[in-house]
Amino acid sequence: MNSINERSVQPPSWLENLMFLERHANDGSPNRLSFVNGPSAGYSPRFGLPDFEVPLVTTPAAELEVYGDNRSNMASMCRTMNSIPIHPDSIGYYFADGREFSVRARVRAVPSASGRTLLVADDYVNSLWLKLSYPGVLGRFGSGLDRRKVQHSLAVCNILTAESIPHLAERSGLVMLGGAMPQLGCIFRDVAPSCVQGEIDSMVPLFSLLSRYADEKVDLWGFANIDRQDPKDTTAWLLDNLIFPLLESYWNVCVRTGLMPEMHAQNILLARQLGKVLIVYRDCQGFVGDPEYLRSTPMVQTISESRVFEERSRRYDDFMSQYVLMPLILRSALLGTVSVDQLLDSIRAATADLAPRNYFGPRQEWYEMPLEQPMYGRRIEYVRRTCKPPLR
Numbered sequence: 001m002n003s004i005n006e007r008s009v010q011p012p013s014w015l016e017n018l019m020f021l022e023r024h025a026n027d028g029s030p031n032r033l034s035f036v037n038g039p040s041a042g043y044s045p046r047f048g049l050p051d052f053e054v055p056l057v058t059t060p061a062a063e064l065e066v067y068g069d070n071r072s073n074m075a076s077m078c079r080t081m082n083s084i085p086i087h088p089d090s091i092g093y094y095f096a097d098g099r100e101f102s103v104r105a106r107v108r109a110v111p112s113a114s115g116r117t118l119l120v121a122d123d124y125v126n127s128l129w130l131k132l133s134y135p136g137v138l139g140r141f142g143s144g145l146d147r148r149k150v151q152h153s154l155a156v157c158n159i160l161t162a163e164s165i166p167h168l169a170e171r172s173g174l175v176m177l178g179g180a181m182p183q184l185g186c187i188f189r190d191v192a193p194s195c196v197q198g199e200i201d202s203m204v205p206l207f208s209l210l211s212r213y214a215d216e217k218v219d220l221w222g223f224a225n226i227d228r229q230d231p232k233d234t235t236a237w238l239l240d241n242l243i244f245p246l247l248e249s250y251w252n253v254c255v256r257t258g259l260m261p262e263m264h265a266q267n268i269l270l271a272r273q274l275g276k277v278l279i280v281y282r283d284c285q286g287f288v289g290d291p292e293y294l295r296s297t298p299m300v301q302t303i304s305e306s307r308v309f310e311e312r313s314r315r316y317d318d319f320m321s322q323y324v325l326m327p328l329i330l331r332s333a334l335l336g337t338v339s340v341d342q343l344l345d346s347i348r349a350a351t352a353d354l355a356p357r358n359y360f361g362p363r364q365e366w367y368e369m370p371l372e373q374p375m376y377g378r379r380i381e382y383v384r385r386t387c388k389p390p391l392r
């Protein structure tokens with residue numbers, strides 16, 4: 001695996017398609033920051049090289065902490081070499097003070113839309129996504145991976161697995177201590193979804209269905225097999241195949257696992273299996289524990305009781321509504337044959353039905369994440385909206 005230039009095998013066709021969409025069928029987040037704060041040009045998913053080398057670095061003082069079930073080739077290579085993969089953009093950050101480091105090996109990788117999560121492209125049979133520390137700002141935040149985030153992600157993955165929620169499993173991770181900054185970690189993420197019975201036919205990121213640049217085969221209409229001129233009931237198709245499955249999955253996860261997902265179009269994948277659509281989560285780090293519903297809490301970062309209504313609202317009224325449901329509605333409205341009012345009414349009725357009573361607390365207000373980057377280590381103050389929440 002060490003600096004192999006010839007790839008051992010071709011990726012399965014659904015993975016090849018997914019990788020194309022990650023890079024070419026993404027208009028970015030509605031917060032408009034995805035292409036403002038991203039990796040440097042050569043490593044950008046949108047503008048960068050087809051693939052690039054990721055160094056495995058170590059320092060004389062480094063100690064590698066290994067978490068989870070590390071049986072992959074990549075993990076054992078890191079363990080043997082006492083080294084950790086590091087994003088090429090981050091080397092200057094971690095070693096700016098001239099500290100000594102060595103590169104023990106390199107792997108070739110292809111970026112996903114997130115910019116810091118990369119597919120190891122040397123060996124597709126044993127392939128993995130590497131989620132890397134990226135202390136520079138990506139989108140809204142700096143994205144260091146410290147021990148707490150690695151442990152949280154693995155604990156979330158265990159809960160999703162135990163509750164049979166389809167997701168890309170994060171079973172193991174590394175943190176390098178002593179040698180560099182305290183936030184130098186890495187998570188290994190599976191490529192095929194867990195908690196899905198049998199083979200999938202395809203899997204696409206939700207953002208690709210919203211993209212204006214995707215071609216007919218990959219955008220919403222191609223995915224739905226909807227011909228733009230076709231007068232058949234596209235409202236019913238959207239509700240039955242995308243909107244209700246998203247809502248059912250969201251409320252099921254919130255109530256059954258006690259974890260609140262981070263619903264935005266980069267964290268949600270849609271798998272197809274024999275014509276059926278399955279909601280697949282990625283990015284275990286984005287989930288947070290709800291103190292009322294989470295049964296066992298060790299390692300899972302959990303919201304304090306005093307902020308729980310705020311966080312529940314932010315997760316549903318901001319992320320789920322503004323980053324997933326509204327963009328889907330606006331995108332489908334372009335078709336001209338969809339009843340927007342029916343979509344809105346159906347979403348509000350489904351949420352009234354699926355959300356537990358008093359889930360959002362006594363007040364009719366809602367909370368949004370501010371666009372500015374928070375000061376490092378500071379609590380994020382949400383923006384409070386006093387109008388009626390748009391989708392409940």
Ligand SMILES: Nc1ncnc2c1ncn2[C@@H]1O[C@H](COP(=O)(O)OP(=O)(O)O)[C@@H](O)[C@H]1O
Pocket residue numbers: 026027028029030033034035112113114115116117131138139140143207264265266267282283284285
């Ligand atoms: N369409 C999109 N919607 C939301 N975020 C996006 C989108 N496209 C790219 N991103 C970027 O994805 C990043 C979030 O992913 P991150 O949590 O870093 O990795 P991963 O999801 O692989 O664990 C953000 O920096 C954000 O800017």
Ligand SMILES: [Mg+2]
Pocket residue numbers: 114266267282283286
């Ligand atoms: Mg993400």
